[in-house]
Amino acid sequence: MADKRPRILMIYTGGTIGMKENPVTKALEPFDFNHLLDNVPKLKMLDFEIGHHQFKTPIDSSDMNPKHWGQIVRVIHDNYNDYDGFVVLHGTDTMAYTASALSFMLQDLTKPVIITGSQLPIGEVRTDGEENLITALQIAAAQDPDGRQTVREVAILFENYLWRGNRSTKRSADNFNAFHSNNYPELAKIGLGITFNRDALWRTKAVDMPLEVHYDMDTNVTFLDLFPGIPETVVRSVLNTPNLKGLVLKTFGAGNGPGEKWFREAIKDAVDRGVVIINITQCANGEVDPYRYMSGLELAKTGVIPGHDLTSEAAITKLMYLLGRNMKIEDVKHYMQCDLCGEMS
Numbered sequence: 091m092a093d094k095r096p097r098i099l100m101i102y103t104g105g106t107i108g109m110k111e112n113p114v115t116k117a118l119e120p121f122d123f124n125h126l127l128d129n130v131p132k133l134k135m136l137d138f139e140i141g142h143h144q145f146k147t148p149i150d151s152s153d154m155n156p157k158h159w160g161q162i163v164r165v166i167h168d169n170y171n172d173y174d175g176f177v178v179l180h181g182t183d184t185m186a187y188t189a190s191a192l193s194f195m196l197q198d199l200t201k202p203v204i205i206t207g208s209q210l211p212i213g214e215v216r217t218d219g220e221e222n223l224i225t226a227l228q229i230a231a232a233q234d235p236d237g238r239q240t241v242r243e244v245a246i247l248f249e250n251y252l253w254r255g256n257r258s259t260k261r262s263a264d265n266f267n268a269f270h271s272n273n274y275p276e277l278a279k280i281g282l283g284i285t286f287n288r289d290a291l292w293r294t295k296a297v298d299m300p301l302e303v304h305y306d307m308d309t310n311v312t313f314l315d316l317f318p319g320i321p322e323t324v325v326r327s328v329l330n331t332p333n334l335k336g337l338v339l340k341t342f343g344a345g346n347g348p349g350e351k352w353f354r355e356a357i358k359d360a361v362d363r364g365v366v367i368i369n370i371t372q373c374a375n376g377e378v379d380p381y382r383y384m385s386g387l388e389l390a391k392t393g394v395i396p397g398h399d400l401t402s403e404a405a406i407t408k409l410m411y412l413l414g415r416n417m418k419i420e421d422v423k424h425y426m427q428c429d430l431c432g433e434m435s
Contacts, residue, residue, distance in 0.1 A: 096231035099141045099173040101165055103158065104148035105181030107208040107219040130220055138231055141173065151181025151188075151207075156307035156410065159191045166196065166203065167303045175202040175230030175239055179223070182207045182260060182268055185246060186403040189255025191307065193244040193404075193431045194411040198299040202230045202241035205255060206248060209266055218266045222247060225280055232284070243292040243432065245277055252278035254292065256404040256433040259374075272374045273399040273435065292432045308413035311336040311406055315372070322352050329360040336366040336409040336422075338402065339389075345369045345378035345396060346385040354392055361393035366413070366422050370397035370405050377435070395423050397434075404433045 102108050109118040110129070133140065143165050149158055166176050180188055189205050196203065206226040208219030226247045232240040244255035249267040257274040278286045310333045314325065329337070337360070341347050347357075361367055369378050369389060377399035380390035390396065397405050408430070412422045429435075 095137055095139045096175070096233075097139045097141070097173045098175050098177060098227055098230050099143065099165075099169050100177045100179060100227075101162060102142065102144045102148070102179045103151075103154070103162065103181075104145060105151055105179060105207045106210065107179050107206070107223065108148065130223060132220065132224060133227070136224070136227060136231075138227060140227070141169070143169075149181070151184040154181070154184045154188060156191070156309060159188060159195060159307065160305045162188070162192065163195045163303050163305060167301065170201070170301050173201075174233075175204065175241075177223070177226045177230050178203060178205045180205050180207050182209065182248075186255070186258045186260055186269065186401070187407060189244050189246050189258060190401070190404040190433070191407040191411070193256040193433065194408055195304050195307075196244065197302040197304065197431075198294055199244065199301060199431075200242045200294065201239050202232075203244045203255075204230045204241070204252075205244065205246050209264065209268060218249060222249065225284070228284060229278065232286070240286055241277065241291060242294065247280075250280050251276045252280070254290075254432055256407075256431065257401060259401050259403065272401075273377065274432075294431075304411065304414070306414035306416075307407070307410040308335060309410060310334055311338070311409045311413065313338050313340060313402070313406065315340040316342060316347055320348070322350075322356065325353060326356050329356055329365065334360075334365055335413050336368070338368050338370060338397070338405045338409065339394060340372045340402065341369055341378070341386075341389070342372060344376065344382045344386060345371060345380050345389065346383050347389050349385050349388070354388055357389065357394060358392040364419050366409065366419060366426065367394045368397040368400070368405050368409065368426055369394045370400050370402065395426055397426070399435050400433060408433065 204226040206222045210217040246258045248269045253271040257271040261270045378396045380386040
C-alpha cells in the first residue's frame with residue numbers, strides 16, 4: 091500500500107528559529123537539521139514524511155537578496171512534484187520581502203509555501219519557534235475534501251495568524267505576533283485549532299497550469315520616502331541614481347506629495363526618461379486614490395502610477411519581478427496596476 095502520509099519539505103535559509111546556544115561559548119549557532127527530531131521531538135507526533143534542505147551557509151535575513159530568493163525557488167521547483175507542501179524557515183527582518191518576492195517568482199503555484207521563523211531560538215525554554223514550526227507543517231499538510239491542498243499560495247505563519255505573504259509587513263521587533271496584514275484579512279487563525287478563512291484563500295484561475303518559475307529580478311529600483319521639507323537636492327539625487335529603472339514613491343495619505351513646481355518637474359523628468367514610479371501610501375491602512383486631492387492628481391498627471399494598497403515589500407519586489415521580465419515600460423506600468431497573485435485589491 092502506498093504511503094499516504096503528507097510529504098512536506100522544510101527549507102532552512104537561516105534565522106533565529108534554527109539556532110541553538112553553544113554550551114561552551116554561549117553563542118547562537120545553527121543546528122544540523124539531520125537532528126531536528128532531537129530538538130523538536132513533537133514532530134514525531136505529526137506522522138508526516140518530512141524532508142529538509144539546508145542552505146550550506148545560513149543567511150542572516152538582513153543579508154537576504156534576490157540571489158537567495160532564486161535558491162529557494164529552485165529548491166521548490168526541483169522538488170515540486172515530490173512534496174505536498176513546503177515550509178521555509180527564515181529570519182524575521184526581511185521575511186515579508188521574501189514572501190512577496192516568492193509569490194511573483196512562483197507563477198501558477200498550487201501548493202502551500204509557508205514561511206515561518208521565530209523571535210527566540212528553538213532551543214530556548216520560552217521559544218515561539220517550536221509552535222510556529224509545528225503549525226506551519228500542519229498548515230502545509232492541510233487538505234480540502236477533494237484532496238487538494240487547502241493553502242495554495244505563499245503565506246507567513248507567525249504565532250496566532252496565517253497571512254498572505256505579499257500582504258504582510260513585520261510590525262514588531264519583540265512581540266511573538268510579529269507580522270500583520272493591514273489591508274487584507276488573515277488566511278487562518280490559530281488557537282486551540284486551525285480555523286481557515288476560506289473566503290480569503292487564493293485560488294488561481296490557471297488550475298491545471300504547471301508551475302512556472304522566474305529567477306530574474308532587476309534590482310535597479312529604490313524607495314523615495316517623502317517627508318515635510320524634503321530638499322530638492324535629495325529628490326533629484328535619488329531620481330538621477332545611475333541605471334535607475336523603477337522607484338516606489340511613499341507619499342502622504344491617499345497618495346499626496348509636495349505641491350512645489352520643482353517636485354513635479356523632477357518627477358516628470360524621471361518618468362520621461364523611462365523610470366517607472368509607483369505611488370504607495372505611507373499609512374499602515376488604506377490605499378492611494380490619486381483623484382481624491384489635487385496634489386495626488388498632479389502627481390498622476392506626471393505619469394506616476396497608483397500602487398493602490400500594495401505594501402512596500404510587495405511594491406518593490408513586484409517592480410523587480412516585472413522589470414526582470416524585460417518587457418516594455420508600458421507593460422510594466424500596466425501589470426503594476428494588475429492583481430497578479432492576490433497582492434492588491
